[in-house]
Amino acid sequence: MATLKKIGEELGLSVATVSRALNGFPEVKETTRNRVREAADRLGYRPNRVAQRLVTGRSGMVGMIVKIKPDMSADQTFFEMLTGLTAALSERETDLVLAVDQAEDPVLPYQRMLERDVLDGFILNAPVPDDPRVSFLQERGIPFVLHGQDRACPNYPTFGIDNFSVSTDSVRLLAQLGHRRIALINGEVSAAFAHDRLAAFEAAMEDFGLNKDLIRTGASLESHGYSQALDLLSAATPPTAIICASTVIAAGAMRAIRDRGLSVPGDVSVMAHDDALPQTRAINFEPALTVTRAPMRDACAPLAHMLVDHLNGTPAHELQVTLKADLIIRGSTGPAPKPEISDGPR
Amino acid sequence: MATLKKIGEELGLSVATVSRALNGFPEVKETTRNRVREAADRLGYRPNRVAQRLVTGRSGMVGMIVKIKPDMSADQTFFEMLTGLTAALSERETDLVLAVDQAEDPVLPYQRMLERDVLDGFILNAPVPDDPRVSFLQERGIPFVLHGQDRACPNYPTFGIDNFSVSTDSVRLLAQLGHRRIALINGEVSAAFAHDRLAAFEAAMEDFGLNKDLIRTGASLESHGYSQALDLLSAATPPTAIICASTVIAAGAMRAIRDRGLSVPGDVSVMAHDDALPQTRAINFEPALTVTRAPMRDACAPLAHMLVDHLNGTPAHELQVTLKADLIIRGSTGPAPKPEISDGPR
């Protein structure tokens, strides 16, 4: 293995100069820098990361803890995230150390990982409102970046989408199409994103003077979408439009609508939020699904770079990105069916 | 952070003694060792892994590359493996660095990972016959452990199951039950395990003087099991027993048998090899599935420990384990139906 010393001996230079030459310090003469670069290339020099880390006090590793479900499966997006994160982190000379969490206590695996290891920081995902992991890591001063959002004005880096606008845009679109009875089939409200979308849905419905009583919550499963939609449609005043928290739920909802002998969008408009799950593509729906869209995979690179930037000293308040979701109108939404007499407020 | 130096100053000892005391060297006096241990506990000492690695020349990280399918999903067992591996590796103070492989060239991701990083070794899984990754890593002297088997007499650590006995045991069981027409619905023969099971199936059938022409190969999918079984059963001389490469395939095969109006095991016996996939449990079949069994999860700890042992100098030939699969007889296998006239060799 070529080392700085070897390059120095080769050229009659000190290690200090060689180090600075390669790291782009301004005080080294250009001709020297070129000689050093040439020698480094020729000898196949690669900096010893372990030595770098010893002196800089950093480990070059960040942690992420995957929560798995009892059936040992994980989120559909997990591999996409993993791919994107490792790729982006490797650009910054950073490794991703993974652990799997089966514990009840959400902070325990983080605690264990900190004890065992020299991790520079964490990537946190799938936050719940007032996430205990956030306070845990903040108390100990461990840097992290949160995927999603938890508090309104956090003092830590976050990257997420504006879940309020997801609901607001959806409601506005449907209201403008003349829908009055708009249902929401939400995800688990224990998740922060669902919590925010619910609050925004209620607020938007109120803004438009609409009843906000058609709300269902549960897991992001096809079967949940199916059963909840079926239930909504069999009520005395069924919805004419359904907003689904995910394309998976939308798939179930559309199946329920068809089973009731109704059509999309003739009788019921359907839309969803689209995280771009590889298995359930909104474009492949029949008719193609109208969505608010913010692909999970777009979050990988920003998350990685924000965390490394934060480790390098960029203050948290410069590292807070909230993306607005795109609104993509396709065939699954249309004008509300002709209003019935009993529709309006009495 | 407490360091060796700090503990030494606290007790009036040199760092060398403190180091040796904590690492269990025999030449340090017991009373001293206890004083050091007490001080280390009291000060919350944790060895700086980066410093340890600098001096030992090891990084304390091993790599594993996950191959994902185009739909961004991975093997069903992946999370189970991940859980088991990280747990076992952490016992040996080793981290698992994960990368995701989407490349065509199987060695490219390994090359990239080696360039970028200071990895001590690799865990290789899902080998193909004459796996190019094996020769690649061997050429460069990178230690690794292979999950599964590739060659008959490898000179590297391996942990796998005896796929020959999987087929032999299955064929013997069915032959002893009087079956003459035994089919094999195999996995992709590109995988080493399927290749071995096929070879052993053919050999075993020959040993029993049976025709070995009822062989199908393909992906480990329910739909593959279904279509292949359906096809086999509609032949002129359908099988009376089907050996499936996995429980997933068996699920499809059993569905096909029922769709043909046949019963298990009355008309057709079904058995499979069981890697203990969490989603498809042999015990939950109706009737419960007879299997050769070797849970994937049992491989995690051995793989981890074998790799670390190998890194610590244990020679490869002491690190080669081939487990025999258990044969678990349940309700899906039974005596062959009454033989027809045309059965025997003419």
Place this chain on the structure above:
DNA sequence: AGGCAAATTTAAAACGTTTTGAATAGTGTT
């Protein structure tokens, strides 16, 4: 008490890098 071996401890080197403070080389001015 003196001597010798064994038991225990120590100082120092090593790993490869970054960084501090000092030294040298180069340039232009008087």
Place this chain on the structure above:
DNA sequence: AACACTATTCAAAACGTTTTAAATTTGCCT
């Protein structure tokens, strides 16, 4: 030719550990 800069390079310390070789202490025997 001496001076004052600035530009460039260097030696050495530091990070925290392991390990080698040497030094010290201890115990035992005469």
